[in-house]
Amino acid sequence: MVTIKDIAQRAGVAKSTVSRYLNGGSVSQKTRAKLDEIVKETGYTPNTFAQSLKAKHTKMIGMIIPRLDSYSANEVLASIDASLRDQQYQLLITNANQSIEREIENIYTLAKQKVAGIILMATIITEAHRKAIAEVDIPVLLLGQVGEGLHTISHQEYEAGFTMGSYAKNLGHKKYLYLSVFKEDVAVGQLRAQGVLDALKEGADRTVEVIETSFSFQEAYEQALVILPSTQATFIICATDNIAMAVLKAAHTLDMSIPQQFSLAGFGGYATTSIVTPSITTVKYPYKELGKVAVEQILELVSGKPMKEHIALPNRLEIRESTVPF
Amino acid sequence: MVTIKDIAQRAGVAKSTVSRYLNGGSVSQKTRAKLDEIVKETGYTPNTFAQSLKAKHTKMIGMIIPRLDSYSANEVLASIDASLRDQQYQLLITNANQSIEREIENIYTLAKQKVAGIILMATIITEAHRKAIAEVDIPVLLLGQVGEGLHTISHQEYEAGFTMGSYAKNLGHKKYLYLSVFKEDVAVGQLRAQGVLDALKEGADRTVEVIETSFSFQEAYEQALVILPSTQATFIICATDNIAMAVLKAAHTLDMSIPQQFSLAGFGGYATTSIVTPSITTVKYPYKELGKVAVEQILELVSGKPMKEHIALPNRLEIRESTVPF
Structure with a gap:
């Protein structure tokens, strides 16, 4: 039987390199290609499966995500996946597609699959x-939303909104538009929005219009096509970077210039916001950190240790080309 | 006990609307908000879990994806998830993080979870x-890569490459750069590349340089920063849209103009390629269709029916601002 040691010898690399390679860690492209070749030739089969059959409990954590096309959810997921892997845990992911029924159903399904x-x-x-x-009756950790009496890790949403609102106010604009999401979403639809509005509220010469839009890029884009031609706002704050990108696309379509005609900002710190022209001012959320802390906490809960009921992670403003003084 | 009928009556909508809402289907924002409220108030619990406990077999399909941050994988996933849902199946997703060991391990893990x-x-x-x-000993369907003797649904990779190569050739450029990925990836690293090279090969006055880069945005970006200042190419074709976006970002960083200094094209048809400036010419792959066909075929296999060994889906060129005649 072929072992990791055999593979390391054939490739002329350390055993730890092979192990890193097999676990999806960082390995140079050259080494990876060589190891791919050797694994292919030798028909090497990892014995993790054999190990897990021997184990008394499944070392598995289940995850329920709201959408499959969410940049933020995917960033958090990747971090959770890597951290769990470090702890020899596997991750089973299910999608709820923004449906309450599917969220509930997935809780039961994952429990039935005997995740830890x-x-x-x-x-x-909801109730x-x-x-x-x-x-x-297995540990459940909420991510992103606060549930009273439930274990929760969230972002400092109100603070993020307040930071962005204060920054916008200091640029001296008078007319603001805030593109929010449905209010049932406490974290984004309420706390983030309230932070923005509180920062902008003082001063009689400022107006803030709030319009509700959707997390969906396509829906937000179509709505922006209708809103932009008639808005008086010189500063548009969007509840998510995804919505900000949709507004940017709508501005392109309508031949409007950012930041000449209006400043634009979002929340999240999605990678794409730094590639587009103009790059978009945003509040950067620590998605990788959130994933790491989530894994630490769920494994504490699994091992029967207590955790603080609620942990909220800080974030930071990133000023880019899309926002200018009035 | 609260039923769907009760909820429909309270909301003043049809039962089918409530059902669509509960299943994550399309419902107006207003109706959704109202139903969210009622579900919250009544503490309604869907009885799908009860149903699935009664069922003899688990109606679950397992999925193994290569990365969590892949646009194409997520598009396919969303489509598979929706199609399975229509057939009352659930989807369990596992990430292999581009590790062969994890792919193999996940096959065993999902089988142990008794997916159909x-x-x-x-x-x-590999072997x-x-x-x-x-x-x-349960049906396994390969997606994206062809495995001889195994059930496979893939894209027409060679044809995609050939289409792009022919288009670039007809624009009259003389010096091409093709940014490829590692050759062990047969679909992208071999077939797609070969199509491009075959289309460009005739004619003594044309040169094509091939450089291997990575699927990772960050790695491709860093490599592009090194390559771009010295390249003679007036047309750069990238193996994926993700790589093309990385080249675009590197060009921004280096203050190079596209398409004035070089034309740029990718493969995939990622949504972002139409938002960036300039928008990027690409070959659009039918990811949603791939997911739909995959579900049809895996369910045929699960029910014991035969399928054609290999199905390959066509794609189409989308010409945008990033490519111009020489």
């Missing part, structure tokens, strides 16, 4: 959520 | 893959 714990990125927390969490 | 079938988006097919697929 569940990380839930919910949009809202049905609480009932399911109580019934499955 | 597995859809595998592999980068390469270890074949061994695992034979051992688990």
